[in-house]
Every structure is written in C-alpha cells, then in structure tokens.
Amino acid sequence: MATSHSLHRPRIRSYTLDFYAKRDYVKRLVYASDETCIEQVRMNRTAFFKLCEMLESIGGLKSTRFMLVDEQVAMFLHIISHHLKNRVIKHYFRRSGETVSRAFHSVLNVVIRLEDVLFKRLEPITADSSDTRWKWFKNCLGALDGTHIKIRVPTVDKPRYRTRKGDIATNMLGVCTPEMQFVYILSGWEGSVTDGWVLRDAISRKHGLKVPHGCYYLVDAGYTNCEGFLAPFRGQRYHLNEWRQGYQPSSPQEFFNMKHASARNVIERCFGLLKLRWGILRSPSFYLRWGILRSPSFYPVRVHNRIIIACCLLHNFIRTHMSIDLIEAEVGERLPTNNVVDDDEPNITNIHPSDAWATWRMELANQMFDE
Template sequence: MNLQTFSKLCEMLESLGGLKPTRNMTIGEQVVIFLHILAHHVKNRVIQYNYGRSGESISRAFHKVLNAIMHLQGHLFRTPEPISANCTDSRWKWFKNCLGALDGTFIKVNVPSSDKPRYRTRKGDIATNVLGVCTPDMQFVYVLSGWEGSVADSRVLRDAISRTHALEVPHGCYYLVDAGYTNCEGFLAPFRGQRYHLNEWRHGYQPTSPQEFFNMKHAAARNVIERCFGLLKIRWGILRSPSYYPIKTHNRIIIACCLLHNLIRQVMQVDPMESELDAFDTVEGETNSINTVDPSDAWTNWRMELANQMFNQWNN
C-alpha cells in the first residue's frame, strides 16, 4: 500500500478501531509491525531483530492492531449493488440484478494433532475452508472463516445464510456460484455436464447451445472471485502457508487480510499487485433475505429461460 493508504488505515484504526499509542510505540509503528508479519509471514524473533523490540511488545502490538481491524468490518466490507439493466460490461451485462460471485478457498492452518483429520482436505492439506463473497470490482462483501477443510462448500454456505450475522441476499437478487453449489433462489450455478471452465473456450471453440453459451458467460463473470482469492494470497504471505498462530487467531487474520485488501482497492487508483495475478498459481426474527439453499424448480426454469434469451441475443 502507498503512504496515503497507510495514513488512512492508521486514522481509521485510531478513530474507529480504538487503537492507542503506547509509551514506547506509536500507532504507525504498531501498524507497520502488523503489516510486516502479514505480508512476509515472519516469526516474532525476526520482527524483534528488525524493529529492536521485545517479543512481548511485538506480540502485544500485533494483537492490538488485529482487534482494532476487526472493528472496521462494518466500514470496509463492501455493500453490493445489483447489476443494472443498462450495464455495458461484457462480462456482467447478461446478469441483471446479480450482486457478484462467491466461492470457497482453502487456507492452510496449524491445528492440534487430534483435530487434523477434520481439517484435512481431499488433497491431504490441513486447512480451513473459507467462504468469500465479492463484487464485480473485486472487493469482499462477506467472509466466513473457520470451517474445517473436510467440510463441503455447500454446507459452509448453508451456515453463512443462517447465522446471526448472515450473508444477506435480497429476493430478486443473486450471486454466481460454481457447480459445487445448488442452483437455487439467490445462487445461480452453471449447467452441469456442459463446457464451463475458461480454458475450454480459449482455442476458438464457439458455443452451440444455450447451455454452453450461458456457461461461457457465467464462467467469465464468476472468475472475479477466483481472481480475488488469488490477489489476496499474493498480497499476504501469511495466507500461503500455515501460520504460527492458533486456529482462532488465524481465522481472524484471514478476515483482517480481506478488510485490508478492500481498503487498498478503495483508496488506491491502481492495485500494485494485480499485475502479478495472472502469473500466480492459483438473523433472529423475520427478514426479507433468502435463508435457504434448497433446489427450486422455479429457479431452474428461470435459468433455462435466461440461457435461451442470452443465446438468441448473441445469435442475433
């Protein structure tokens, strides 16, 4: 982040997050130490050497800044806006009232030996399953961290829309999801058994049916969440390998990284890390929001109608 963004972060942490300077450490130094650990994933003793502080002071500063950043969720998480009917973006103009895209990603963590079977993914990694929701401009709307790596994405989504601080999807709006999720009200999935992934369309192949055309456009738009996760892991080294912190702390670190990602994209005109992205391997009571993810015949029929409409418009 540039100096302007850093100054904005310090100001928000002080005024909104309650971060205070200490007798020997300014707010700026505390924030620099925190960002250094997140960006480079270094141990406490390395920071002690670089900044000339005791291990206790480093640890205290890290957790104070982390607590302050968690108070900024209401200010930094983006409020999504539906795609309008007059949208000109070639990726999103087909999906009127769409709010963005969502998916899950695995973040490697350290857990006690007794918990490792629950956190073991299909690839054998020990990780937490993180649900991320983002807008078309690659800013996070909602993040749910803490589920074990062995848990299916659909189960994490069910939890996200049913908990107290839930992911809200107003009726009539929806997010794009991949084929691992149920196609139902509020969550538009691609057609199964059809070409979908972007690399299948890069050799001049043209869609021959409404389902294929729908999947091609769906993949191009939903790719925004994949890029969002990729950019997040490029920016913060602590998300690329298991951290030295307990799992509860690491889950909060994941959310903090997403909030800082949003701040950078909100304040800086050009994200300095985005050029590296292509090379990276990658509520109680009644509400007006959707709170189930059950299959819906009406939603399935609407998807087919939308696919036919898109295909016919493209042919014309």
C-alpha cells in the same frame, strides 16, 4: 556530587536516542519511498497514513508509552505481508517478543472492529450495464466460492481439517462484488467440510450472508442451483481455458456457461489477489522471491481465522484508497460500480432447489444465446 550528576545525565540522553533508534526501521520500511512501502506493507505512504488515521480515530488504536500507532500498524502489516515470525520482527524493530505480540494483537482486534466500515455494500448489476462480463446478469450481486487456507492444528484435530488433497486447511467462504471487493467472509470451518455446507451455515446465521429476494450470486457447479445462487449447467463445457482454445458454444447451455464462467471468475481472481498480497495466507507451495519455503501460519486456529478476516478487510481498504495497485495487474483489471442494495429488504434463508429457478435459468440461457 558533580561527578555523580554527570554520570546520570547520559542515561536520559541514551533513553531518548534509543527511542529514535528503534524507529529507524519504521522510517526505512514506510517513509523512505512509495515503492519500498508497497513492497513491505502492501500499500503506498498515503494509504498507510489513512489507515493509521482510521484505526486511531474510528477503531480506537492508541499509542503506548514506547510505541506510536504507525509503528504498531507497520509491524502488523509487515508480518502478514511476508509471514514473518515474532523473533524476526523482534530483531528488525528492536522490540521484545512480548511487545511485538501485544502490538500485533492490538492492531488485529482494531481491524476486525472496522468490519462495518471496510466490508463493501451490496451493489446489483443494473439493466443498462455495459460491462461485457456482467450485462447478462441483471440484479446479480457478485460471486462466491470457498478456498482452502493451510493452517496448523493440534494432531488430534488433523483428520477434521484434512482436505481431499490431504492438506491441513480451513475452508473459507468468500463473497465478492464485480469490483473484487469482499462483502462477506466466513472462516473457521474445517477443510473436510464441503462448500455447500459452509454456505448453508453462512445464510442461517443472524449476522451472516444476506441475499435479498430478487438478487443472486454466481456460484460454481459444486453448489445447488437455487433462488439466490445461480450455478452453471452441469455436463456442459464450463472452464475458461476450454473456450480459449477456440471452441465456440453450440447450445444455449454452453453459451450460458461461457458467460457465467467469465463473470464468476472474479472470485477466483479475488482469492488470487488476496493470497498474492498477504504472505501469511499462502500455502507452502508458494515460494518467496528469495527462494525460502514458508510453512503454514504459526498462530492458533482461532487467531488465524481472525487474521484471514483482517486480510480481507485490508484488501478492501487498499482497493478503495489506492488508485493504482501494482499487485492487481497480475490478476485482472478493475470493474465498474453499480447501485447499492437496501439492507432492510427481506433475505433468502434457504438454498433448496426449485423448478421455478431452474426454468428461469433456462430462459436466461435461451435469451443470451438468441441475442
């Protein structure tokens, strides 16, 4: 009996040691240093702690018998940061593939649940704004545009998701503030659908994009110039690289386009930062540091669309809770904040062009050129 008892005791000890052994990778991934934490999960340790606390207290994420909340969150962030497969995470974290998948989807669902907390509220540009990019656009809320994110779809669906460049992708509508924080995301449309069509769908939804009367977003020439959406003059110089060559605007339309492009470029920088931060959103043309070429996401379309939204929400979280974002330096500097818009105001519900809006744009262009 004594021999039998001594044989059973190491099993209990082995179980305890196994639990801490499996957490060893989490310690090296997150807790070793801020530098390692940022490289591996895209945020420093302080922001990581705040995220775990928020997901647990507000989102309802809970520890399981074998895995604490911080390990679930670290696993999720590690996957979307570096676009890693289940079997790779299984090896690193010493977990089964089923456990990895369950933890990933648990964190994904909780992040999506925090939409109302993490999406930025509308903040119009004030008349006394001193920002050289935005001071011309009083009551502007920010900028919007569409971007393609490559995905995997069944063969029968590929024609619908094929873009003009021949890629298989989804067309995501992104709306951001001048501070490069997202206020609205609509993902899921096929890559063959035009940006204008996606915008029409966004403003027609019950809980879609809200544009209060008197406010507007900057859009590119691919959208209709109408109330709520200010587009540049067509047939005039517009892109920033044309102005960097030393050419000076010679008409109100060209000057307006130059200032419009300078401000609207915030959405392009926002997309660039989003894809630099989260490897799961990168197209196959992006090479990682060690030279490995990644294929599109391994997840089904519906899951991948939720991942896109989660990445945008976490992007907002990082910009709110990290005073210094090393990745941000690659796409531009942080911009100032403005006043908050009341969500109860009536909103624009169509995007039909109007003479009044075109006249106002011309008046604004003349005013900018004269000053």
